[in-house]
Amino acid sequence: MSQPKAYLLDLDGTIYHGKHRIDGADLLIQHLRNSGIPYLYVTNNSSRTPEGVAEHLRSLGIEAVGEEVCTSAVAAAEYVAEESPGARVAYIGEDGLYQAIQAAGLQITEASPEYVIQGIDREFTYHKLTQALRWINGGAQFIMTNPDLQLPADDGLTPGAGTIGAAIEAATQVKPVVIGKPSSILMKHAIDRLGLPAAEVAVIGDNMRTDIAAGAAAGCSSILVLTGVTTRENLDAHVRATGIKPDEIYEDLHKLVSSI
Numbered sequence: 001m002s003q004p005k006a007y008l009l010d011l012d013g014t015i016y017h018g019k020h021r022i023d024g025a026d027l028l029i030q031h032l033r034n035s036g037i038p039y040l041y042v043t044n045n046s047s048r049t050p051e052g053v054a055e056h057l058r059s060l061g062i063e064a065v066g067e068e069v070c071t072s073a074v075a076a077a078e079y080v081a082e083e084s085p086g087a088r089v090a091y092i093g094e095d096g097l098y099q100a101i102q103a104a105g106l107q108i109t110e111a112s113p114e115y116v117i118q119g120i121d122r123e124f125t126y127h128k129l130t131q132a133l134r135w136i137n138g139g140a141q142f143i144m145t146n147p148d149l150q151l152p153a154d155d156g157l158t159p160g161a162g163t164i165g166a167a168i169e170a171a172t173q174v175k176p177v178v179i180g181k182p183s184s185i186l187m188k189h190a191i192d193r194l195g196l197p198a199a200e201v202a203v204i205g206d207n208m209r210t211d212i213a214a215g216a217a218a219g220c221s222s223i224l225v226l227t228g229v230t231t232r233e234n235l236d237a238h239v240r241a242t243g244i245k246p247d248e249i250y251e252d253l254h255k256l257v258s259s260i
Contacts, residue, residue, distance in 0.1 A: 003260075004221060006038040006194045008070075008187065010205035011053070013228025015041070018152060021060040022227050024253030029062050031257050039068070042190050042203075044146035044180035044210070046073035046119030046161060047094040072145040072180035073097040073119055075189040077104035079179060080115050080143060088112065090135050092128055092164065093119035097145065112138065118168060118176070119145035120161040133171040142168065146180025148210075181210040187218035202247070204256070206230055208238035212246050222246045225256055 009015060015025045032039050041064065043053060051066035058064055073093065077100040080087055089106045090113035091097055097119045101108060106115075116135045121128070136142050148160035165176055179185045191198050198219035205211020206228030215222040224230060224246035230238055239245055250256040 004202035005200040006040075006196055006202075007032065008040055008042045008190050008194075008201060008203045008215070008220065010181075010203070010207070010211045011041055011043045011057075012045070012152070013206035014204060014211070014225055015057070015062065016060055017228070019060075021062065022253060024257060025060075026062050028253050028257050028260075029064075031260060033063060035260070037260070038194055038196075040190050040193060041069045042181075042186060043069070044072045044148055044161075044186070046071060046076070046097050046100075046145035046180075047122075048096045049099045050074060052096065070186065070190040070193065071096060071100070072186055073100040074103075075186045076117050076119070076143055076145045076179040077101045077106060078189065079177075079185060080104065080117065081106055084114060087114045089115045089117055090131070090140065091117045091119075092121050092124065092132060092168075093117065093145070093161075094121060113140045115143055116140045116168075117143045117145065118161065118165055120151070121164060122158075124164050129167055129171060132168045136168070136172040136174050142172065142174050142176040144176035144178050144180075146186075147178050147182075148180070181207075181214035182217065184214060184217035187214045187220065191218060191220070208235070208242055208244070208246070213242050213244055216244045223248045223250065223256065225250050225253060227252060 050069035053069045054064040073096045081104040144165040147162040149162040151160045202221045203215030204223045212222045
């Protein structure tokens with residue numbers, strides 16, 4: 001693999017585990033900054049705004065500003081805005097999605113929306129499921145920020161946006177347009193912000209089935225770090241499941257930094 005000109009960095013499992021920084025993550029970011037190498041943080045998390053994500057990173061001792069963060073919520077809102085500027089949108093989600101929809105110039109409504117954008121919603125109810133069913137059956141397009149079925153929390157796993165989306169899909173029998181990884185849409189959103197060809201960008205992530213698969217779908221090279229979901233023990237199973245092999249594999253972030 002030729003040396004990439006820029007990097008797209010996964011967060012959970014690559015830079016941090018929840019409230020805990022992964023060893024070497026601060027050194028990786030410092031090295032990229034000092035070397036003048038462009039990068040963006042790319043996350044499926046739709047609950048936080050880009051500045052909220054940056055604030056979390058800073059609390060872990062990692063330099064970050066909101067402009068360096070690409071979220072599935074922002075990508076979803078901009079996807080709809082590009083397809084239908086000023087469209088009427090209903091949403092199921094949290095503040096990160098609400099703010100993204102507002103910033104994209106879309107109209108939030110519960111009356112005959114043209115789109116339903118759904119992300120993580122930790123106050124999801126039967127009433128909201130009923131609303132989504134009726135909106136989508138009424139002709140609204142179904143957009144899902146990300147397909148993650150589970151999310152790690154300090155006290156164990158919790159349902160993710162994909163679990164909510166699965167309920168809506170079961171009720172409506174309509175498959176959503178998926179924005180986040182492993183879809184290429186979020187990655188292409190980030191690549192466009194870098195202003196480089198996909199072939200000159202590398203994705204760094206810990207998850208073969210999301211990060212690495214999304215990078216391949218978008219035409220990027222890929223760097224797998226064994227700091228999270230994928231391990232030496234389950235790597236072959238992930239390769240068989242995805243049909244994809246990462247271009248490079250590193251045991252930890254320190255070894256990755258020494259190669260850049």
